[in-house]
Amino acid sequence: MAPTNTKSLFVICVHAFNLFVFLHTHTHTHTHTHTHTHTHTHTFSAPPPPGPESIAIALYDYEGINDGDLGFKKGDKLKILQESGEWWRAQSISTGQEGFIPSNYVAIDSLETEEWFFKGVSRKDAERQLLASGNKMGSFMIRDSETTKGSYSLSVRDSDSQSGDTVKHYKIRTLDNGGFYISPRITFTTLQELVSHYKTTYNKHTKVAVKTMKPGTMSVEAFLDEANLMKALQHDKLVRLNAVVTKEEPIYIITEYMEKGSLLDFLKSDEGNRVQLPKLIDFSAQIAEGMAYIEQRNYIHRDLRAANILVSKALVCKIADFGLARIIEDNEYTAREGAKFPIKWTAPEAINYGSFTIKSDVWSFGILLTEIISYGRTPYPGMTNPEVIRSLERGYRMQRTDSCPQELYDVMLECWKNKPEDRPTFEYLQSVLEDFYTATESQYQQQP
Template sequence: MRACTYTRTPVHTHTRTHTHLCSLPPPGTESIAVALYDYEGVNDGDLDFKKGDKLKILQESGEWWRAQLISTGKEGYIPNNYVAIDRLETEEWFFKGVSRKDAERQLLASANKTGSFMIRDSETTKGSYSLSVRDSDAQSGDTVKHYKIRTLDNGGFYISPRITFNNLQELVSHYKTTYNKHTKVAVKTMKPGTMSVEAFLDEANLMKALQHDKLVRLNAVVTKEEPIYIITEFMEKGSLLDFLKSDEGNRVQLPKLIDFSAQIAEGMAYIEQRNYIHRDLRAANILVSKALVCKIADFGLARIIEDNEYTAREGAKFPIKWTAPEAINFGSFTIKSDIWSFGILLTEIISYGRTPYPGMTNPEVIRSLESGYRMQRTDSCPQELYDIMLECWKNKPENRPTFEYLQSVLEDFYTATESQYQQQP
């Protein structure tokens, strides 16, 4: 019998005898443990480790287990109450044995929304993992992106080397955050190489400056280390684009669609009054709450303007099908170019998320607009709403209406036409 001493906790004296240990776990059920405390052995055969270290459990017997420290390969005895078994199979987000193709098939199922994710075994690197996330953008539509989760020598994990985690649970928790431990939030992170830290913080500062019920609320900015995060209120239904395409969204009737439009116009009227422009107004950048409140998000392209105009830098990229002709051709953005985009957004709403100018490429759209082409009215679109769209698409920016006017018209439109345009069940 030998005594063992534990450090960094109240000192305890225990005895351990070398008895016959139970057999190894069956193949495929290997256990990995995470150290909860530092442990410093004083006898031969004890395995020293630090809090956060990863250990492979080789044999289990009572209070003493034989383990291997992953970072060094050393083996020895450890007290089982100083570690916690890290079994991924119990996590709802872990899918063992799922291939990349199957991950895409499952995540793109109609029941899942943008941001749905899973962690699965890597197909290319044995013992490693991959993160698969459902995403969406105007060009590609719904898609699944895959990220390799890399391992550290001490058994930790990371996607970006700027920040590492002791285990996959910590990694997931970091990106799927609960603000103040009780309020669900959304976390936006700056992807390396996509924009400067200064530009990312400019977006956060802009969100601080713009506070309105129809704009997504900023909760906090985390700048202690890279990557930098913007933490905003959580919108349960996701983007308006995804919501409109969902089964629930497809059941929304015309009066509510008009109400969505009026809510967005209200938020943009506030931006207009504050002398800002958004520059990326589309259904993908509108978020929807559980109560079906629409809020404007993604201020990455927004700017405060002087002399009523902002000129974009040469080579800047914009969503062509939502962008006004003067902005496409000359990089000239005003609140009136946002009005044009709002007209395009109305077509998305009334068509339950159809991409604008269906069947046309970006160059075809540009050429058609130069010749005076405008999208045609669909059967589901009331003439009165189409007339509003045409007002937004006036060739001369100064002839387009204000958001204040659009808000008033759309709020009155819903009241005046609810019975006339009530869709049949």
């Protein structure tokens, strides 16, 4: 995938072609058997050697008229050896044969027409552009090499556990015959072929997660409803649906693979326990961003908790498990009698009346914040579900822990307002959490 926000205007090279064939200079001697004797003359200056991008694409079929001509078929790729006037000397990429071709039968295959080619971009600028927001892992560009004139470099956005998002650079080497390669084990006649190969290889090695329906746990219809909902909701902070396999039971939902597993398990792990407060706040902001999208699409999740957030290798949080999610038509959804919900994460109006809105998801988000700041501690520690229900009726709210900044606890209390309409929107929560350190910088400087 080429960078999404780094080349808003492509430079397209437009070639004007005459709609007639340039003719050789011929002398004809006719006999009754229509035998032709041809002599033709080509006059060429000696142009500078063509660069590695002087590849032409045949627009039409051409059958050579004279011995020195090079025939070709529409779509063939030809390396231009000399350019002079109407006739160019060229070499067929596929056969290696050389000869003269009519220049109006071909178009120069300029790299600048490719969306992934960025002429004149430095290594540093490539890193800056690829790491910009909106570009995902696998975004790439091919650019001119800074160290080797006439060569190219491939820059790809990647990630690793040590440095997070990063950009890796690969030298594209050229062959004597004009081909290209990164690894000498496989070579390509054009950069386009090189790009096509490595994009395909990346897709063939993409890990996926497979969710299957266990017999008796839910209906086929409900399972497919979840898949359809995932298909309808497409956002960078929601787990992506790749495919649904329904040919025969069991039915499978295939989603993107999130290497670190659930946020709950990650927070409890040794690696998760080493995550510092700024990253915990970032986790919270990412989840709020995903929920703001769900809010904007008029859906509710109904099961928002750390166990249903997945974490990628690059520590990106994505909302998952849409089994209880619903679209809301009148700003409210009433659950059927006997439906089961995670009590400690569920808003009082949803517990008591089965009334779910996006504001009940906001309540759950406040509980999720306590899981994040405590590295996966179960909410309301030491309390049973009935005790939680009775305590909430009396106005009880979880207390702030020592590890929780007062400013974050204030956000939690906003989420736990008794009246749903008094709770903030996810759009607001996203903005507060994304700007958390900007808004509270003076307070943090005073802390030991």
